Amino acid sequence: MKTKNTAFLLLIFLTAMLSCREQEQDEPTDGPRFDKTAYRPIYATLNNIETLPPQPLRKPGKIYIRGNILLVNDIGKGIHIIDNKDPKNPQKLSFLKIIGNSDMAVKGNFLYADNASDLVVFDISNASAPKLLKQVFDVIPVKNYPDLVQIYFDCPDATKGKIVGWEKYDTEIRPRCYR
Amino acid sequence: MKIKHTFVYVIAVAALLFLEQCSSESTTISPNGGAQIGTGGSLARFAISGNSLYIATNQSLDVYDITDPVAPARTKKNMLGFGIETIFPYQQNLFIGANDGMYIFDNTKPDAPVLLTKYTHVMSCDPVVVQGKYAYVTLRGGSGCRLGGGRSFLDVVDLSDLRNPKLVNSQILLAPFGIGVDGNKLFVCEGSGGLKLFDISDPQKPMLKKTMADIPAYDVIPNQKTLIVTGEKGIFQYRYDTAETFDLLSKIAVE
Numbered sequence: 010m011k012t013k014n015t016a017f018l019l020l021i022f023l024t025a026m027l028s029c030r031e032q033e034q035d036e037p038t039d040g041p042r043f044d045k046t047a048y049r050p051i052y053a054t055l056n057n058i059e060t061l062p063p064q065p066l067r068k069p070g071k072i073y074i075r076g077n078i079l080l081v082n083d084i085g086k087g088i089h090i091i092d093n094k095d096p097k098n099p100q101k102l103s104f105l106k107i108i109g110n111s112d113m114a115v116k117g118n119f120l121y122a123d124n125a126s127d128l129v130v131f132d133i134s135n136a137s138a139p140k141l142l143k144q145v146f147d148v149i150p151v152k153n154y155p156d157l158v159q160i161y162f163d164c165p166d167a168t169k170g171k172i173v174g175w176e177k178y179d180t181e182i183r184p185r186c187y188r
Numbered sequence: 189m190k191i192k193h194t195f196v197y198v199i200a201v202a203a204l205l206f207l208e209q210c211s212s213e214s215t216t217i218s219p220n221g222g223a224q225i226g227t228g229g230s231l232a233r234f235a236i237s238g239n240s241l242y243i244a245t246n247q248s249l250d251v252y253d254i255t256d257p258v259a260p261a262r263t264k265k266n267m268l269g270f271g272i273e274t275i276f277p278y279q280q281n282l283f284i285g286a287n288d289g290m291y292i293f294d295n296t297k298p299d300a301p302v303l304l305t306k307y308t309h310v311m312s313c314d315p316v317v318v319q320g321k322y323a324y325v326t327l328r329g330g331s332g333c334r335l336g337g338g339r340s341f342l343d344v345v346d347l348s349d350l351r352n353p354k355l356v357n358s359q360i361l362l363a364p365f366g367i368g369v370d371g372n373k374l375f376v377c378e379g380s381g382g383l384k385l386f387d388i389s390d391p392q393k394p395m396l397k398k399t400m401a402d403i404p405a406y407d408v409i410p411n412q413k414t415l416i417v418t419g420e421k422g423i424f425q426y427r428y429d430t431a432e433t434f435d436l437l438s439k440i441a442v443e
Contacts, residue, residue: 065442065443066423066441066442066443067442067443068442069406069418069419069420070406070418071228071231071232072407072409072416072418073226073228073232073409074409074411074416075225075226076226078226079416079423081418081423081440091440093416093425096414096416096427096437097425097438099423099425099440101440113228114226114228114232114235115226115236116224116226116236116241116254116257117224119257121234121236123243128243128252128260142258143258143259143260149243149245152246
């Protein structure tokens with residue numbers, strides 16, 4: 010187990026090395042042109058999962074259907090649970106606040122979803138009030154760099170917590186990490 | 189003594205009959221979980237088959253045993269290299285979309301998928317859907333998918349021999365994301381470029397029928413003649429039952 014952990018850490022370290030080349034001053038010769046924009050990590054400070062009443066749709070991501078239920082991921086924020094018995098008149102029932110969420114799957118009344126690097130299970134037999142049943146911690150590898158190339162980004166700081174997403178921002182200072 | 193033996197025998201036969209009934213019953217109800225299991229879009233990284241939950245992580249296909257639904261336990265991790273993006277279960281197979289190709293697994297035993305082959309293509313972002321003998325793959329060449337960007341494609345891959353998939357058609361797209369297939373219709377999401385409808389009456393040659401440029405589309409699920417579209421403006425649902433009609437049923441707008 011210990012060797013496994015060490016190997017895992019080593020892998021993370023190597024990935025970080027590969028994905029995040031650092032350079033001090035001048036624009037790196039093999040780096041992209043700096044256009045005064047960069048990406049910075051969004052850290053999960055409070056990773057509390059909540060069942061909320063219906064919420065406005067902000068950034069719809071992936072979708073999933075099971076029977077009359079339509080699930081819509083709000084990128085990085087959670088899952089809208091919608092009654093879609095009548096596709097002419099879909100009704101939002103509830104919202105699951107799940108930081109870092111992008112994916113989901115359902116079998117029976119059980120909903121499986123990603124919560125950044127954690128796998129979470131809900132009972133959705135009452136779709137208006139789903140219940141969190143289980144969290145399996147740190148099983149889904151989370152990338153420590155944005156999903157884009159030819160960009161600069163703030164180097165991740167592991168002490169600040171888990172990365173749940175990336176946001177673009179304007180900056181005069183070119184970050185040291187790029188890909 | 190004799191009575192005792194007969195008694196034991198009767199109990200044993202009864203037990204066997206009971207067991208027999210149990211197993212045949214469980215197979216007839218839902219061999220594969222049936223309607224119990226939902227359906228995702230082509231960009232999904234999660235999928236369920238039988239008592240197995242699959243998670244396509246950045247570099248592996250992970251298998252979780254969900255026989256006890258509230259205690260998912262990872263039983264297998266198939267390392268696949270980098271850039272793994274999507275999973276599409278179809279009949280006895282799993283199709284995994286990766287930056288540099290498509291992995292095909294035999295999924296006859298859901299708890300132990302076996303890699304059959306890897307079909308390699310140009311570096312891109314590439315969900316895949318399958319119908320009959322054909323896989324439809326979109327290859328996006330934009331930023332984040334391929335260094336230097338480049339063209340995007342819709343590829344048709346012949347799967348008659350799963351161990352030896354063959355490219356049979358390729359056409360240029362704008363910047364595709366998700367894809368969906370149902371009968372003679374193929375739906376392609378072009379991101380902010382809208383939604384495209386192809387006729388695949390000839391499954392090898394998708395024919396562009398319609399472009400709905402005003403519907404930004406990220407992913408789709410075709411479900412019993414209702415198409416669910418997700419995109420930056422919201423969730424749109426359409427009826428597509430006859431050959432040409434395509435009627436808006438509802439939308440949930442982004443606020």
